[in-house]
Amino acid sequence: MKYWRSHLGLLLPLLLISGMILWPVLTGNVSNREIVFTILKAIALASSLNILLGYTGYVSFGHIVFYGFGGYIGLYLVNEQGWSIWMGMLAGGISSGTLAFLLGKAILRLRGAYFALATIGINEAMEAFINNFDLFGGPIGMTLNFSVYRAYGGAAQALSMSFYIMAVLTFVAIIVSHLVRTSKFGLGLQAIRENEDAAEVMGVVAPNAKTWAYILSAIIPGMVGVLFFFKNGNVEPHVAFPLHSSIELLVMVMLGGQGTVLGPILGALVYQGMRGYLVTSNIFKDIQLSVSGVLLLLIVLFIPAGAIGWLRHRFSALRRVLA
């Protein structure tokens, strides 16, 4: 009983995501499936970012670099070396994790805005480098050879398979997020977020803990990158490292509530839903970016803890369920 109570916070996220996955499966509608795929991708990326941003308190403005880097490596292996998508995703995840390990050793010494600036610099440097890297197709990028899909029963079959892989990745991201939050390791991270020096005095080995948080937050984005470029059939430098997507992820985490498991899920769902509405509405479609900007500003100024943080603060009875 006690065991279940400590994992109560996972219940709502899992139900929410299961519902989202079942919707296109039950209706059998391909366009619904694409919508849910986009939302699941946002959830997986935002939840991963939340490990670094929400739990550890380090603002990464260039987190999309792991998505692009892992995606590039994975797609190269699948396309040019004939690896299967499974091995490609594994390789993408591992290479993003390795990149995070190497970067983390260097830049996690920086604090606050200096760290944020460094992550922007790394994202831009990586994009510029890939732009010049002939093995990965330089500025043109890589286009997936269509025969690759044949191993999975044709393009249509591969697309539907991608959806289920994405669903699994999202579940993994959520469970990792929850495990980190409830573990002793996560407690150390949250101590670092509140006061890094005090955390070190209390025995948290901050450099190691931060590096592990960085690695954990990088692996899933790398795998998602491989899957997305595999599904899309091509990859280009400016599609793989869009700085504004990094910031959209920050917005999602902020919107839902940083440092919670449910927050990034809710934030990603609401943000994607809102964007979908704004882009298609007649009144807002030209200024959808401005409308998003105004909303973001209002959230930052008036509810900085995000929706879940606000609810937890106002209604303490909800704290056990909304983790």
Add this chain to the structure above:
Amino acid sequence: MQQISLLLASLPDGILLGFVYGVAAMGLTLIWGVMNVINLAHGPIIALGMFGTFFIFIRMGINPYLGLLLVAILGLIIGVLIYFLAVHRVINAPHLSSLLATFSVNMIIIGLGTAALTTSPYNVDFNVGSFRLGSTVILVTRLIAAGIAILFTGGLYLFLYKTRPGKFIRAVTNNRAAAELMGVPSTRILALSFGLGTMLAAVSGALIATFFPFSILSGTSYELKSFVIGVLGGLGNPIGALFGGLILGVLEGSITAFMETSWVPVIEFGLFVVILLVRPYGLFGAKK
């Protein structure tokens, strides 16, 4: 030998551009120094400055250098407005809040700008001739722009060190709490600093527009350059930014003599990260 002549040909251009980059970075680093806020709306403001030149010169027919004054005043006003609307409430909040608040301003300006001006490139066809200096051709627009950039730097220096509000700004930079205790009206000073920062951004944009084509989105690349320069010169050190700009300009001028232009950003951002790690207080800044 061929590379030496290429270098000689591209270096003066790089140096002249460096001064203008320096002005943009000066605005960024002034804001950072005074209130520890990285202004992510810097790029769109630069772009607005570019359009300022476009409308003043093409539509109204006023000489762009005269129009610069108008751009500067508008930049100051917009900056003060942005401060009170977006920054003031989060000035003491964690960095994430101020980063996102200024980024939301970025989104608002880009969104409205895209709707009103589209993202297709504009060009200000402004030519005041060129002359030969040894083996290189120097465009007079760039020479004047560099001159104006130096003028603005000098003006900022005089303002910060010789006038009362300037001294207030330096006092708030040093220690806001202590400055408040000494009777410095800190809110007004913060708003003024933010206004000055955006004014410098708008001015640099207005100058860049006289020699490069631009769109509402082109501010972003200059914003990123400003980050690099700011870190080179030491974040929070406005005068150091001019030297940072010169270094970047020289780099851009000289790299192209040895490698393809597309490698320039790799080296710029690589350098940026390395300097952040090794000397986060800048090449000229003193260790705090």
